Amino acid sequence: xxxxxGLRERKKRATRAALSQAAWSLMVERGIDAVTAETVAxxxxxxPRTFRNYFSSREEAILDGIVQxxxxxxxxxxxxxxxxxxxxxxxxxxxxxxxxxxxxRDDIAVLARVSAANPALLAQQLTVFAxxxxxxxxxxxxxxxxxxxxxxxxxxxxxxPGALMRAVVTFWADGDTxxxxxxxxxxxxxxxxxxxxxxxxxxxx
Amino acid sequence: xxxxxGLRERKKRATRAALSQAAWSLMVERGIDAVTAETVAxxxxxxPRTFRNYFSSREEAILDGIVQxxxxxxxxxxxxxxxxxxxxxxxxxxxxxxxxxxxxRDDIAVLARVSAANPALLAQQLTVFAxxxxxxxxxxxxxxxxxxxxxxxxxxxxxxPGALMRAVVTFWADGDTxxxxxxxxxxxxxxxxxxxxxxxxxxxx
DNA sequence: CGCGAAACTTGCTTTTCCGGCAAAGTTTCC
DNA sequence: GGAAACTTTGCCGGAAAAGCAAGTTTCGCG
Numbered sequence: 463x464x465x466x467x468g469l470r471e472r473k474k475r476a477t478r479a480a481l482s483q484a485a486w487s488l489m490v491e492r493g494i495d496a497v498t499a500e501t502v503a504x505x506x507x508x509x510p511r512t513f514r515n516y517f518s519s520r521e522e523a524i525l526d527g528i529v530q531x532x533x534x535x536x537x538x539x540x541x542x543x544x545x546x547x548x549x550x551x552x553x554x555x556x557x558x559x560x561x562x563x564x565x566x567r568d569d570i571a572v573l574a575r576v577s578a579a580n581p582a583l584l585a586q587q588l589t590v591f592a593x594x595x596x597x598x599x600x601x602x603x604x605x606x607x608x609x610x611x612x613x614x615x616x617x618x619x620x621x622x623p624g625a626l627m628r629a630v631v632t633f634w635a636d637g638d639t640x641x642x643x644x645x646x647x648x649x650x651x652x653x654x655x656x657x658x659x660x661x662x663x664x665x666x667x
Numbered sequence: 668x669x670x671x672x673g674l675r676e677r678k679k680r681a682t683r684a685a686l687s688q689a690a691w692s693l694m695v696e697r698g699i700d701a702v703t704a705e706t707v708a709x710x711x712x713x714x715p716r717t718f719r720n721y722f723s724s725r726e727e728a729i730l731d732g733i734v735q736x737x738x739x740x741x742x743x744x745x746x747x748x749x750x751x752x753x754x755x756x757x758x759x760x761x762x763x764x765x766x767x768x769x770x771x772r773d774d775i776a777v778l779a780r781v782s783a784a785n786p787a788l789l790a791q792q793l794t795v796f797a798x799x800x801x802x803x804x805x806x807x808x809x810x811x812x813x814x815x816x817x818x819x820x821x822x823x824x825x826x827x828p829g830a831l832m833r834a835v836v837t838f839w840a841d842g843d844t845x846x847x848x849x850x851x852x853x854x855x856x857x858x859x860x861x862x863x864x865x866x867x868x869x870x871x872x
Numbered sequence: 873c874g875c876g877a878a879a880c881t882t883g884c885t886t887t888t889c890c891g892g893c894a895a896a897g898t899t900t901c902c
Numbered sequence: 903g904g905a906a907a908c909t910t911t912g913c914c915g916g917a918a919a920a921g922c923a924a925g926t927t928t929c930g931c932g
Contacts (some may be wrong), residue, residue, distance in 0.1 A: 693894070
């Protein structure tokens with residue numbers, strides 16, 4: 463899997479991973495202002511210029527880990543049996559996958575807190591989620607025989623995981639609920655599948 | 668409505684509107700690279716520094732018109748009878764309102780084209796949509812008796828208009844479909860209300 | 873093996889952007 | 903009328919973005 467790529471490619475990936483890892487840690491430990499090309503590069507022992515070759519902003523570096531992990535979510539979705547209804551695939555994959563992508567509760571809490579005070583990070587976060595949503599829409603389109611360039615349906619369906627990711631980052635991090643994240647996601651999917659039968663008081667908690 | 672605010676406030680709003688209007692026009696006519704603090708300010712006859720007092724980036728200025736118009740969408744939603752089911756309110760308001768917020772087909776096409784080539788504008792666009800989505804979630808929460816800070820449901824519901832806005836900007840602009848935008852939105856809402864009964868081939872077009 | 877091509881890293885440099893600060897001009901309010 | 907509050911503006915410094923070319927590493931092929 464990894465061995466069929468040459469040394470050059472492996473080094474690149476290692477550097478990229480190390481940089482984004484360092485960026486994340488720096489943010490957690492010293493705040494986002496401490497995340498500069500200089501400090502991150504110093505941590506990984508490359509030049510600041512190299513950091514800029516990999517990432518065009520500190521925000522991109524910080525969230526690159528999520529982007530990488532998200533691709534495994536997409537793979538998991540693609541790996542479901544081709545004849546399984548889309549909702550079932552989502553119900554199977556998302557509860558665990560979302561946790562994997564976003565990290566544990568502490569990570570999500572950090573991300574939520576910092577994003578709330580930092581428009582640039584929030585914007586980058588939304589960009590990342592939109593990117594993931596797009597990938598999911600493509601998978602759904604493949605499976606339903608829709609055309610991802612022309613049909614709305616796969617995108618509407620893909621908006622569900624997207625909304626879940628955003629909601630999770632925004633709310634669940636507060637810790638006001640004691641339900642486990644996978645359970646929360648499962649409950650939401652069920653609700654949505656049944657056409658969001660929400661009357662006057664049917665909160666998702 | 669507008670007369671109970673003083674001269675100072677009116678001037679501020681006028682300047683803000685003029686700046687964002689100028690920024691949009693400049694983008695349409697000369698491309699996004701022509702939109703700088705200098706050029707926009709010159710068009711409106713204020714100093715570049717003043718431009719920066721109002722907007723922290725050119726992207727913010729360009730999209731400020733959408734933000735302003737979006738608040739009328741939210742008002743329209745809030746104005747629906749309190750006992751009307753949420754889906755019905757959305758079905759009533761969104762088809763026309765989305766068109767109002769985003770502008771005519773040419774505007775949407777421009778936005779789509781430029782955003783596709785410009786990560787910063789795309790990010791700002793997503794930020795704007797997320798903001799609108801949040802407002803919609805608040806209205807829905809009010810009406811369903813949910814707690815916008817703790818319940819997922821209003822946010823999941825609000826994700827529908829959000830996804831529609833994004834999808835519209837992304838696809839409808841291409842002009843590959845000849846359905847009217849309001850009809851398209853109506854059809855999508857109906858589908859979603861009925862629980863997205865999409866089997867293997869039920870594209871939204 | 874070993875050599876030339878291609879790719880990556882790095883420092884340097886220029887340009888642009890962002891925002892703090894304080895002086896000058898407006899609006900508000902009493 | 904005049905002080906207080908707010909907005910506009912120019913100046914400025916620090917940070918970031920990106921082009922360029924020299925030096926180094928990896929790759930592919932004979």
